[in-house]
Amino acid sequence: MTTIRNRVAGRTLAPGDRLPSIRGLAASIGVSPSTVVEAYDRLAAEGLIRARRGSGFYVSDTAPLPLKLAEAETPKARAVDPFWVSRQSLDAEDGVLKPGCGWLPAEWMPNEALRRAIRSLARADDAMLAYYGNTRGSNALRKLLLGRLAEEGVAAGPEHLMLSNTSTQALDLICRFLLRPGDTVLVDDPCYFNFQALLKAHQVNVTGVAYTPAGPDILAFEALLSAERPRLYITNSALHNPTGATLSPQVAHRLLNAAAASETVIIEDDILADFEPDPTTRLAALDGLQRVIRIGSFSKTLSAAARCGYIAARPDWIEGLVDLQIATNFGGPSPISSEIIAHMLAGGGYRKHMEELRRRLVRARRETADRLARLGIAPWLMPRGGFNLWCRLPEGLDSGEVARAAVAEGLVLAPGNVFSISQTAAGFMRFNVAHMADPRVYQVLAEALKRAA
Amino acid sequence: MTTIRNRVAGRTLAPGDRLPSIRGLAASIGVSPSTVVEAYDRLAAEGLIRARRGSGFYVSDTAPLPLKLAEAETPKARAVDPFWVSRQSLDAEDGVLKPGCGWLPAEWMPNEALRRAIRSLARADDAMLAYYGNTRGSNALRKLLLGRLAEEGVAAGPEHLMLSNTSTQALDLICRFLLRPGDTVLVDDPCYFNFQALLKAHQVNVTGVAYTPAGPDILAFEALLSAERPRLYITNSALHNPTGATLSPQVAHRLLNAAAASETVIIEDDILADFEPDPTTRLAALDGLQRVIRIGSFSKTLSAAARCGYIAARPDWIEGLVDLQIATNFGGPSPISSEIIAHMLAGGGYRKHMEELRRRLVRARRETADRLARLGIAPWLMPRGGFNLWCRLPEGLDSGEVARAAVAEGLVLAPGNVFSISQTAAGFMRFNVAHMADPRVYQVLAEALKRAA
Numbered sequence: 001m002t003t004i005r006n007r008v009a010g011r012t013l014a015p016g017d018r019l020p021s022i023r024g025l026a027a028s029i030g031v032s033p034s035t036v037v038e039a040y041d042r043l044a045a046e047g048l049i050r051a052r053r054g055s056g057f058y059v060s061d062t063a064p065l066p067l068k069l070a071e072a073e074t075p076k077a078r079a080v081d082p083f084w085v086s087r088q089s090l091d092a093e094d095g096v097l098k099p100g101c102g103w104l105p106a107e108w109m110p111n112e113a114l115r116r117a118i119r120s121l122a123r124a125d126d127a128m129l130a131y132y133g134n135t136r137g138s139n140a141l142r143k144l145l146l147g148r149l150a151e152e153g154v155a156a157g158p159e160h161l162m163l164s165n166t167s168t169q170a171l172d173l174i175c176r177f178l179l180r181p182g183d184t185v186l187v188d189d190p191c192y193f194n195f196q197a198l199l200k201a202h203q204v205n206v207t208g209v210a211y212t213p214a215g216p217d218i219l220a221f222e223a224l225l226s227a228e229r230p231r232l233y234i235t236n237s238a239l240h241n242p243t244g245a246t247l248s249p250q251v252a253h254r255l256l257n258a259a260a261a262s263e264t265v266i267i268e269d270d271i272l273a274d275f276e277p278d279p280t281t282r283l284a285a286l287d288g289l290q291r292v293i294r295i296g297s298f299s300k301t302l303s304a305a306a307r308c309g310y311i312a313a314r315p316d317w318i319e320g321l322v323d324l325q326i327a328t329n330f331g332g333p334s335p336i337s338s339e340i341i342a343h344m345l346a347g348g349g350y351r352k353h354m355e356e357l358r359r360r361l362v363r364a365r366r367e368t369a370d371r372l373a374r375l376g377i378a379p380w381l382m383p384r385g386g387f388n389l390w391c392r393l394p395e396g397l398d399s400g401e402v403a404r405a406a407v408a409e410g411l412v413l414a415p416g417n418v419f420s421i422s423q424t425a426a427g428f429m430r431f432n433v434a435h436m437a438d439p440r441v442y443q444v445l446a447e448a449l450k451r452a453a
Numbered sequence: 454m455t456t457i458r459n460r461v462a463g464r465t466l467a468p469g470d471r472l473p474s475i476r477g478l479a480a481s482i483g484v485s486p487s488t489v490v491e492a493y494d495r496l497a498a499e500g501l502i503r504a505r506r507g508s509g510f511y512v513s514d515t516a517p518l519p520l521k522l523a524e525a526e527t528p529k530a531r532a533v534d535p536f537w538v539s540r541q542s543l544d545a546e547d548g549v550l551k552p553g554c555g556w557l558p559a560e561w562m563p564n565e566a567l568r569r570a571i572r573s574l575a576r577a578d579d580a581m582l583a584y585y586g587n588t589r590g591s592n593a594l595r596k597l598l599l600g601r602l603a604e605e606g607v608a609a610g611p612e613h614l615m616l617s618n619t620s621t622q623a624l625d626l627i628c629r630f631l632l633r634p635g636d637t638v639l640v641d642d643p644c645y646f647n648f649q650a651l652l653k654a655h656q657v658n659v660t661g662v663a664y665t666p667a668g669p670d671i672l673a674f675e676a677l678l679s680a681e682r683p684r685l686y687i688t689n690s691a692l693h694n695p696t697g698a699t700l701s702p703q704v705a706h707r708l709l710n711a712a713a714a715s716e717t718v719i720i721e722d723d724i725l726a727d728f729e730p731d732p733t734t735r736l737a738a739l740d741g742l743q744r745v746i747r748i749g750s751f752s753k754t755l756s757a758a759a760r761c762g763y764i765a766a767r768p769d770w771i772e773g774l775v776d777l778q779i780a781t782n783f784g785g786p787s788p789i790s791s792e793i794i795a796h797m798l799a800g801g802g803y804r805k806h807m808e809e810l811r812r813r814l815v816r817a818r819r820e821t822a823d824r825l826a827r828l829g830i831a832p833w834l835m836p837r838g839g840f841n842l843w844c845r846l847p848e849g850l851d852s853g854e855v856a857r858a859a860v861a862e863g864l865v866l867a868p869g870n871v872f873s874i875s876q877t878a879a880g881f882m883r884f885n886v887a888h889m890a891d892p893r894v895y896q897v898l899a900e901a902l903k904r905a906a
Contacts, residue, residue, distance in 0.1 A: 041801030348494030
């Protein structure tokens with residue numbers, strides 16, 4: 001490889017020139033022809049040379065590609081909209097601090113268990129490694145998930161459950177399946193910003209219901225359902241994103257009755273539930289998957305690199321969703337991802353891992369609240385679990401302004417209005433307590449608060 | 454674990470009973486408490502017992518799950534529609550023969566290289582294993598893909614390229630991005646059945662153009678574009694699915710000019726192109742990604758278990774598609790899948806692997822054509838590559854009837870009309886030559902032909 005690289009660099013081989021024959025080069029430098037073949041193939045993969053089928057290898061006549069692709073793609077300046085936090089957090093360079101992001105730092109994740117699962121996958125049979133998998137997804141993982149649902153009191157059999165690529169894609173699939181143009185969808189206010197981004201992609205009216213420490217404002221909820229008869233209500237019952245609140249049993253009960261009266265389907269996104277110190281009885285358990293659809297994934301607790309989500313719902317809806325998933329994605333998650341997740345769950349270490357995470361987060365939550373207090377920032381409530389802290393900024397400050405000032409200094413924040421459909425959360429900000437250890441966070445934040453004042 | 458299983462089976466521990474304390478059991482059977490903890494966790498994962506947070510372990514009071522989930526989910530009898538082949542092939546049990554499926558047998562796939570890639574992934578850093586990845590997808594894989602595009606003469610930089618979960622999801626994303634309700638979309642007749650299933654999920658008019666051995670019937674194409682001005686035309690230029698035909702340069706040129714005149718965007722699905730013996734100059738190379746969008750994946754050539762697709766298009770479209778993919782899927786492929794694919798492509802073995810596949814397929818195509826000839830079945834054309842053989846049945850036979858008769862005997866076929874928007878292919882069938890080695894295929898097929906006559 002070095003021989004060829006040198007000849008190209010020194011112009012002995014010019015762009016478009018045919019490379020020495022494999023046997024010729026092998027003889028002249030004293031290696032086997034198969035070594036030359038492998039070298040040529042690797043250089044071709046790099047783009048330095050090209051194989052022309054049936055004709056041999058040639059020096060590429062296009063400029064070599066830039067080594068750092070990311071440099072060519074600086075995200076354009078954008079409005080503080082529901083994509084603000086996603087694009088900034090997902091595409092941030094190393095070294096950028098991300099208290100606005102919605103996941104745990106890599107060091108907190110169960111990476112040794114993940115590596116074991118991956119190594120185990122390397123020993124799987126050919127069919128597992130080559131094929132698309134069945135249409136509902138890995139039987140092994142579905143069996144484990146049905147066990148977890150049973151543990152929660154949700155009576156569900158295999159016909160109630162399918163795997164999806166991600167919990168977001170699960171939600172999108174359900175929206176495509178159940179919504180007609182002009183339908184109304186109800187979300188919490190505030191709610192996870194990507195729900196809003198997703199619903200924009202569907203031609204529906206979106207309405208918000210104010211959120212309280214016990215769940216949605218139940219009187220407002222009942223009135224909205226009666227007046228607007230939304231087709232869907234999308235929520236997190238346990239450790240609501242962004243507020244960290246948890247649905248109380250009384251609100252849950254009234255909410256389900258109101259939904260029954262207005263024929264509203266409820267999508268319960270479970271994504272942070274495993275962070276609860278003890279599990280609350282959630283909507284799918286009370287309702288039994290008649291009117292509630294449960295979705296979730298393990299991207300917050302196991303890995304966001306092995307994407308795998310799931311949907312639990314009425315069997316006739318699952319049947320239709322499976323067809324829609326074939327039409328729009330030719331299946332669900334990568335079978336490789338679902339097998340990795342199944343391996344990690346079956347191994348038995350998940351419970352211990354979550355206990356450890358909960359312990360770390362209790363401490364991080366307390367420390368973060370203390371340090372934010374010195375800046376005049378206070379939590380709207382102290383959540384029972386999870387990594388989100390939904391906080392009020394000092395009076396008069398606009399969190400969008402603060403976020404804009406901060407991002408220029410390498411700090412990505414999550415300003416309140418990206419979460420609020422009514423845009424009434426300008427005084428709020430969501431902090432991820434697992435990303436708040438670095439003192440620089442508070443320095444830059446203090447500066448940004450001053451600049452925005 | 455055996456101790457507990459025995460006690461549950463013997464009713465010493467009844468459903469709902471609390472299990473012995475960890476220390477108590479450890480002491481009584483003489484193992485360490487951590488061994489008991491691990492045993493309890495594994496039994497909980499199996500569903501035999503449950504952990505109640507803060508309270509201990511209890512015997513599950515729901516019946517254990519059936520061991521074979523698949524038994525509970527026999528696919529219901531369905532019409533021979535675009536989902537027929539998908540559901541039958543993807544959910545078929547072991548032992549079912551699948552000459553109607555659209556992929557190679559597992560033994561033909563580069564599984565050793567895949568295992569090496571997986572083992573390499575187990576040594577990746579924590580960030581790679583834990584995080585969502587950037588919004589356009591793995592830089593390493595995108596760099597390799599840009600090299601392949603350059604090799605083909607498609608001038609593209611990083612801003613022209615993004616990764617998707619699958620090529621089907623890529624197509625779906627583009628449809629959501631570019632189509633408005635009431636738009637017209639043009640497909641080939643016949644075309645890949647899942648294009649039709651996908652377009653049904655969008656509120657558009659779908660029209661077909663007859664396919665010839667050199668590409669779409671160019672006079673009909675020009676007339677259709679002029680009359681209907683379709684927003685999109687979706688096609689495979691190399692080794693068209695199902696016919697195996699390849700676009701001729703003259704048809705390609707006229708097709709692009711007609712599309713420019715009617716402002717039709719062309720989506721070129723590349724999925725089988727690497728099976729060509731020598732590469733033809735395809736639409737994206739002629740057009741330079743102005744009006745053509747190139748999509749593809751490696752599910753046919755590397756693995757369908759590590760799902761990863763890509764889209765090459767105008768930079769402003771890529772920017773919008775990335776946002777839409779965040780909204781509807783919170784990203785593209787599993788980073789783990791894209792790293793595996795990148796590793797396999799960078800290793801340099803891809804070229805050799807494809808040469809070997811092409812050799813095997815030449816032989817399989819010839820043998821299959823010979824054996825089908827004895828049943829009076831003849832190819833519409835002999836393709837230059839790939840595994841599909843689009844064949845005419847003996848006069849008067851309906852391939853849907855033949856397929857229904859065959860599936861009852863454990864043979865999944867692909868009847869012509871699932872590919873034809875105008876339902877004018879009842880006399881045709883698509884055979885996958887890589888699944889035609891088993892003599893049982895021809896026995897059952899012969900029987901089915903008789904029964905359908």
